[in-house]
Amino acid sequence: MSIGERIREMRIKKGLSLTELANRAGVAKSYISSVERQLQLNPSIQFLNKISAVLGVSVQQLIGEENAQTEKLDTEWLELAKEAMESGVTPEQFKEFLEFHKWQKSRE
Template identity: 45%
Template sequence: MIGYRVKSLREERKMSISELSAKSGVAKSYISSLERNLQTNPTILVLEKIARILCINVDALLNEQADKGMDEEWMEIMQDVMGAGISKEEMREFIEDRK
């Protein structure tokens, strides 16, 4: 089930396995095995890495009923933020400064 969710979410985001692998730091072969349900017991660390790149919570990978994540525009913005190397702490500071 987790593999199906990873593949489905990755494809929704028009992302290749290679791209997900490069951005998450999880081996391409591992992601492929996960998506084909050959690997059925990934660690939380692996799920966190994948979920971060897919802009979702780990819960969304584990539970089909969980929040499906952000809309596409927010997802693109967050990917731009991560690509620019902005940390979570910097984002929190930015948000706090705006309040």
């Protein structure tokens, strides 16, 4: 999903029109429209800061980095949890491992 598509999706979820977003962010309505329609593919960081503030999200969320990292992390942890379950590790054993690891870290 492009930056413009994410902005449009978040704007609509917030119930904002292009005009409302433009007024609140202090940017031109036509510029937001061109970003949303992917005519402008490289918006400035100042523009992204203004838009993200109005939408209540981080710039990373607008450009898609945060979601990609979260999805990767979630997938990695899910795979590890499945592997642990399939190998017979019980929740109690996993908790013991975590406590041991915390104890080891505290001794360093």
